[in-house]
Amino acid sequence: MSGLTRRHFMQLMGASALLTSPLLHAATPARKVGVALLGLGGYSTNLLAPALQSTQHCELRGIITGSPEKIPSWQQKHGIPDKNVYSYDTMHEIANNPDIDVIYVVTPTGTHKDFSIKAANAGKHVWCEKPMAMNEAECQAIIDACNKNNVMLSIGYRMQHEPNTRRLAGYASTTPYGNITALESFAGYGGNGLPQDNWRMQKAMGGGALYDMGVYAINGARFITRREPVAVTGQILKEHPAFKEVDDTTLFTLDFGDGLVADGGTSVVKSFNRLKATCENGSYQLQPMQSYSGVVATTSDGRRFPAIEGMQQTLQMDNDALAILGRGPTLVSGEEGQRDIRIVTAIFNAAKTGKTVTL
Numbered sequence: 001m002s003g004l005t006r007r008h009f010m011q012l013m014g015a016s017a018l019l020t021s022p023l024l025h026a027a028t029p030a031r032k033v034g035v036a037l038l039g040l041g042g043y044s045t046n047l048l049a050p051a052l053q054s055t056q057h058c059e060l061r062g063i064i065t066g067s068p069e070k071i072p073s074w075q076q077k078h079g080i081p082d083k084n085v086y087s088y089d090t091m092h093e094i095a096n097n098p099d100i101d102v103i104y105v106v107t108p109t110g111t112h113k114d115f116s117i118k119a120a121n122a123g124k125h126v127w128c129e130k131p132m133a134m135n136e137a138e139c140q141a142i143i144d145a146c147n148k149n150n151v152m153l154s155i156g157y158r159m160q161h162e163p164n165t166r167r168l169a170g171y172a173s174t175t176p177y178g179n180i181t182a183l184e185s186f187a188g189y190g191g192n193g194l195p196q197d198n199w200r201m202q203k204a205m206g207g208g209a210l211y212d213m214g215v216y217a218i219n220g221a222r223f224i225t226r227r228e229p230v231a232v233t234g235q236i237l238k239e240h241p242a243f244k245e246v247d248d249t250t251l252f253t254l255d256f257g258d259g260l261v262a263d264g265g266t267s268v269v270k271s272f273n274r275l276k277a278t279c280e281n282g283s284y285q286l287q288p289m290q291s292y293s294g295v296v297a298t299t300s301d302g303r304r305f306p307a308i309e310g311m312q313q314t315l316q317m318d319n320d321a322l323a324i325l326g327r328g329p330t331l332v333s334g335e336e337g338q339r340d341i342r343i344v345t346a347i348f349n350a351a352k353t354g355k356t357v358t359l
Contacts, residue, residue, distance in 0.1 A: 033321040037104050043106055055318050056318055058321035062086065065087065088115075091118055095121075103124045105119065105128045109207075112133045112142070120146045126151060128155050130155055130157055130337065131341060132337030140338065152320075156332075157332045159295075164307070177282035177299070177300065178282070182261070183260070185221040185263075185264045188265065191269055209247050220289055234251070294307045295307050343359065
């Protein structure tokens with residue numbers, strides 16, 4: 001039997017049975033989704049692989065890498081057999097491997113399109129790290145490939161799985177403090193850049209602040225308001241001398257219409273990390289709003305929701321695995337990732353022209 005695709009699972013089990021049969025609910029936990037990490041950089045090594053040690057519905061079974069020197073340590077640490085190890089050139093052979101159900105693309109942004117399409121063409125579900133791709137057309141190509149191959153696509157926005165972020169997003173409909181009247185959304189960290197040959201310093205690879213950190217601020221504003229902006233402005237400061245090709249700090253506004261405008265910003269040389277919604281009768285905020293841990297929610301009337309224990313990535317991958325198993329929704333679709341890239345492009349255009357760009 002080949003890797004479990006959504007189509008095959010539904011055919012075998014029946015979509016209605018998944019929701020109604022107590023026997024299936026009892027049996028399903030024994031079935032775990034097999035994950036192969038594509039790209040063995042810092043995020044895979046230090047966060048995704050450790051998070052997979054605590055997941056209930058998926059597990060690390062394979063690796064795909066362009067760095068053969070990393071293979072022995074990964075095999076030893078995670079018990080990965082030779083048959084589940086692939087290079088970028090041989091990854092198409094994973095189509096014949098029933099151990100692997102999903103490929104998680106964790107490589108530089110400029111490579112996401114090609115790797116995601118190869119994963120989909122191999123008949124595997126695709127988890128693509130944020131930001132989704134370089135432009136809308138690349139995002140659409142990924143979406144089309146996943147649809148063509150009948151596999152699930154999810155984008156790695158862990159914050160949409162984080163409980164405090166989800167709690168505050170719910171306020172957009174319950175309005176406990178009235179309607180939102182103003183929003184601040186900022187995501188950035190202090191630093192001095194990286195060597196020029198590092199992909200994060202290269203425009204063609206998706207380096208710079210807006211792609212890397214800006215999507216947190218953009219997606220956070222959209223997620224908390226549950227609304228889409230109709231126009232944007234942008235200003236690239238580019239104050240740090242180490243940054244030749246890409247932005248180090250970008251400020252922007254998202255105009256949601258009806259008078260609601262979000263002030264946003266992102267940086268890889270300045271530290272700011274907050275999201276605050278000001279409402280008719282109070283306010284609420286996340287600070288920090290996008291860190292790997294410690295995300296705390298507070299409200300103007302003194303309520304405080306502490307950070308979760310454990311890893312956000314564990315929640316993210318378990319939720320995505322449940323979606324593959326037919327036991328929950330896909331929380332972050334390809335279309336969601338594409339919307340953010342559309343806004344990123346518009347902000348760059350607004351900064352270049354000095355004019356407001358309509359979406």
